[in-house]
Amino acid sequence: MDFNLPDEIQQIKQQMRRFVDEQIVPYERDMLDGSDLKPDVRRRLEAQMKEMGYWHISTPEEYGGLGLGLLTRCILWEVMGRTIAIPTRKPQIFGPDVSPILFQLNAEQKEEYLHPVIRGEKRYCFGLTEPDAGSDPSRIRTTATRDGDYYIVNGYKRFISNALKADFIQLMASTDRSKGARGLTTFLVDMSSPGVKIIRTQPTMMDDDPCEIAFDDVRVPARNRVGEEGEGFKFAQDWINVGRLRHGARAIGVIERCLEMSVDYAKQRVTFGKPLSDRQSIQWMLVDCYMDLQQLRTLVYQTAWRADRQEDVRNEAMMVKILGDRMSFQAADRAIQIHGGIGLTPELPLEKFWRDQRSMMITEGSEEVLRMALARNVIREFGR
Ligand SMILES: Cc1cc2nc3c(=O)[nH]c(=O)nc-3n(C[C@H](O)[C@H](O)[C@H](O)COP(=O)(O)OP(=O)(O)OC[C@H]3O[C@@H](n4cnc5c(N)ncnc54)[C@H](O)[C@@H]3O)c2cc1C
Structure with missing residues (x-):
């Protein structure tokens, strides 16, 4: 090895x-x-x-x-x-x-959507979440009803990142509500289509500006359906794994920077006659960050390496996201504690890391939902 x-x-x-x-x-x-x-x-x-x-x-x-x-x-x-x-x-x-x-679109769709995106001529957003459906996509109420060569889309999406500048949306809609998540289908919908309306942006503590979007009798050509009806999630697994690894990799950088800043500050900040770095309570926070960093790095690199060898890394990718998001949030939190008041100000990057990493534990698969999925696999694998 x-x-x-x-x-x-x-x-x-x-x-x-x-x-x-x-x-x-x-x-x-x-x-x-x-x-x-x-x-x-x-x-x-x-x-x-x-x-x-x-x-x-x-x-x-x-x-x-x-x-x-x-x-x-x-x-x-x-x-x-x-x-x-x-x-x-x-x-x-x-x-x-x-x-x-x-990349999995058919030739005609690639011409209209993929190639312009690669050339930087078109931008897109992704629309799954709704007021009543976030972690649980089976509750999606946006419907796409076939009407000859078109689908008629009605519904409401919220928290859609990058919608303001998007030319089209990768939209998850139900083509058969009786089937729950198995009745979901992906469509490519031009944001300029009549009936698509951005209702408002939603301010967040990370300065992100995701949007709420209404779809009111939007006529979407049937040729804009991705795959077959009910295949909404079929094409998503690779994307999901890559996204989870990206969370973990980013988290390594966050922890490392927080640790470097914290060690520097703890060495130079003197209280009650000694630098903070001489105090055990501070040392333990540094050591916690260090241990998290080493564990996460090993897991992320190994998972990425195995994914490059086409191995199944679904469980590892979930662990990477759960651990990375939590460990990096805790690193930012500890770093703020070590820096005291100055850590809470925009003079340092720590408060921004803290806000960003806090949000990661909810978006793109929350910790609880990932644990739920992981639990199913663990029980299957270790059950006798
Ligand atoms: C800044 C930002 C950008 C976003 N961008 C996009 C985007 O571009 N496109 C998009 O489609 N969505 C986007 N989202 C939505 C995001 O993916 C959802 O917020 C996320 O999936 C959680 O859904 P929810 O908010 O409806 O929470 P819910 O699903 O209602 O969950 C609420 C809480 O309950 C927990 N929970 C849920 N089910 C269980 C269970 N079975 N057991 C235990 N706990 C459970 C969750 O973990 C969570 O903590 C974005 C959100 C934000 C804040």
Whole structure:
């Protein structure tokens, strides 16, 4: 067994870490406009990524991207996780985010949706959540009813990220409500279609601005259905696994940065005649962060490596998300405690890490729901 990263990935890590620490971290707070990068900063960083050869890291080579393996992408996400400047729910700086589902479209749909997304001409959002359906998609009430060559879509979605700038939405709607989650189907719906209306944005403590969207008798061409009726989740598993690994990888970067800042501060801050780093209660917080960091890193790298070998990593990906989100939130929380009052201010990145990582335990699969799914697999695997 060799637990070391391959040389070429080590080099990528060193190069990108230098870039993040020298060119982003010192200016990170000023680079932000709400939860996104300021437009001129985004343009500059994206141009730098292109120049350095990190453009379209997730897009397969046959579509003109780099098609990097998951382990390499995890390293990039980890390094980006070190700074609050790189958005959590907006595209990063490696080119347009391309949903893996788009690569599974038919040729005609690829022409209309995938290729423009890759070229940066179209943007999209993903719509599953509704007022009555979040963790439990079987409760989705948005319906798509067949009418000749069209479907008529009616319903209401909420908390939809990136909707304001989206050209189309990957919409989860029910084509057969009697079947619950098995009756769900994915459609590509143009946001400019008559009957699609953004009702409002929802402010959040992370500065994100997800939207509520109404669908009122929206006529969607049947050719915009992805796969067959009832296959809403068929194409999602790879995407879900990758998303969970991305959470874990980002969490490594957050914990590492919080730990570095906390050690530096604890060494220089003197109270009652001694630096904080001499106090056991502070040392234990540092050690907790360190132990979490080592465990998470091992699990994330191993899971990504196995996924690159086409192994089934569903359980590991769930663990990565549960542990990563929780450990990184706790690291930010401990770091704030160690820094005292200054940790609560926007002079340091810690409060932003804390807000962002808190939200991760709810979105894209909450901790409880992941544990529920994991429990089913554990009981099946270990039952006699
Ligand atoms: C900033 C932001 C961006 C988002 N972006 C998107 C997006 O782009 N597209 C999209 O479709 N959605 C998006 N969401 C929605 C997000 O995915 C949901 O909020 C999430 O799935 C949880 O659903 P819910 O809020 O309805 O909570 P609920 O499902 O009502 O859950 C409430 C609580 O109960 C717990 N719970 C639920 N079921 C169980 C159970 N069986 N046992 C124990 N505990 C349980 C949950 O873990 C949670 O803690 C976004 C949300 C936010 C805040």
